[in-house]
Amino acid sequence: MSTPVLELIEEQDGDELWLCSPDVGLFTNAQLPGELLAAGALAGQLMILGRAHELRVPASVQGRIQGASPALTHQPVAYGTRLYHLSPLGDGALDTPSHTPQDQTLGTDALVLKSPQTGRFYHRPSPTDEPFINPGQRLVAGQEIGMIEVMKTFTTVSFPGGSEWPKKVHLKEWLAEDGAEVTQGEPLGVLEEG
């Protein structure tokens, strides 16, 4: 049986952004202060009559957890109890990617690889490994180019390839540094035909 998922409730209180409990239960496996909560990410669990329910960040919200850490194990909460106090990801970071400064300088015809998720972008499988790819190298469909970490879960980012891209293409330059925080849709790197 799959774990049921409940969506956290967004509460805007003046300048403050909170994520609140969607039900009555015991809150456990909370994320720690300083961690990034991305839209759609899972952020802790609510135990209701002994059954775990995953808590999901709503699609409209992302930010970094600030403030004191909530009690981590089996804290009783009610509907609407504030669980996470979020700070937005810095100026502009929450804007839609098409308005980011990088995007504007790239022009509309630039070949840009965009981030599929909000999280931390890594060029290497681990800090001691070689990068997946270096500027100047050719890309083929399905090739791994980096990893995104969302709440300690790593996902590989691959070059999709296909008809939207030139037949032969290489990485011109990275826009997101190794270990950079990125938001969903943010440009990671620029490609060039040839």
Next chain:
Amino acid sequence: MFRRLFIANRGEVAVRVARAARSLGISPICAVSEADRHAPWALAMDEVVCLGPGNPERSYLRAEATVQAALQTGCAAVHPGWGFLAENARFAALCQQHGLTFIGPSPALIDSMGLKWPSKQAARAAGLTLIPGSEGLLRDVDEAIQVAARVGYPVMVKADAGGGGRGMRHCSNEEELRQGFAQASAEATAAFGNGDLFLEKCLENGRHIEVQILGDRWGNVLHLFERECSIQRKHQKLIEESPSPALNDQQRQDLGRAAAQAAAAMNYVGAGTIEFLMDAKTGSLHFMEMNTRLQVEHGISECVTGIDIVREQIRVSAGEKLETQQADVSLQGHAIECRINAEDPNHDFRPTPGELTQFEIPDNLGPGTVRVDTHVQQGDTIPPHYDSLMAKIIAHGKDRAEALETMRRALDGLRIEGVTSTTPLHQAVLTSDEFQSGTYNTGSLPGWTPKR
């Protein structure tokens, strides 16, 4: 005895249960919705747990969330009040599964009283008289016509799973019965997935008389005499009194004894009410239904017997014995209750939620005493999500005349502004000849003509 009690309800009944809990040294913890969390009555609880938004489907009616809330606040028992989850057998069973005492009878008993025909069978087995009609569920329309010919028209066909007036048809002759049978069956199938029907003779202009029951786990059952509840609008009670002016002493004793014996035969534990319909022509009393919960109008029985029903309900659920013997229960005067609702009696009782800019209830003006059960105060906003009851005014006198005079003075001194209330209707009904003489019935609201 329990240390903490979870109240799975709101408003006036939550306040009433909290008062009884405190009298037993129990800490009251209450469910709230978002619409209620800052209400003065909620703030008076020892703790509240918000179950969800104002819409009761998303808060007060949520069985799992309620049980979780009771468990995580360390409560040992759950009082469901009335309405919401009070007659929900699944909720009662869920409480038991999680080690909580549900303050009410067993899930099986709630279940059997919730279906119309099984409840009638149980009542007949326990020795009560049913309304003349079909022996169980009807096979087809031909059987319905045969039964109607035997008991006489008008008749009512009713859905076994019915409720809220759906799956019910009033039929004055065979032609109407043929139509009504098909319509009621189709309606009940659509609404409840169960098209089974039974038939009863229609006892028009009868009186609604009900008996208060209390039972413990030791086989003791008491009745606290009857309540007369014939002043109704759209099947909702507006004015109740105890004792009923329609019964003489012998009838009163007989009815109480029959109801208590029936409850004992069901091994009834807790507070319950057996409702009867009095035939206007013959004066005989017929079982209608049993409510397996506290009733809104319980206060008048408390006034005339001196027994705190809610306190007893909690005590017997904790396994204690009833403190009183039947022989020690006696009638002490007469009590009348008026329900002050936020609704407009001149416009088909439409609800009038809004801000209560003035709400003053006079001090006891005599000659008897006045009890007010309420959860609202001046400045409150009556939310649109819940029922319209704002306060119950109970006048208690040494006899009916004194109770009536006490109520008249209390209503005259009542000051309500901001929302329209049922007060003028109460004043009109209480001064009508029918009410004064005690000869009213469920057929009309005597003395009241809506102004347009």
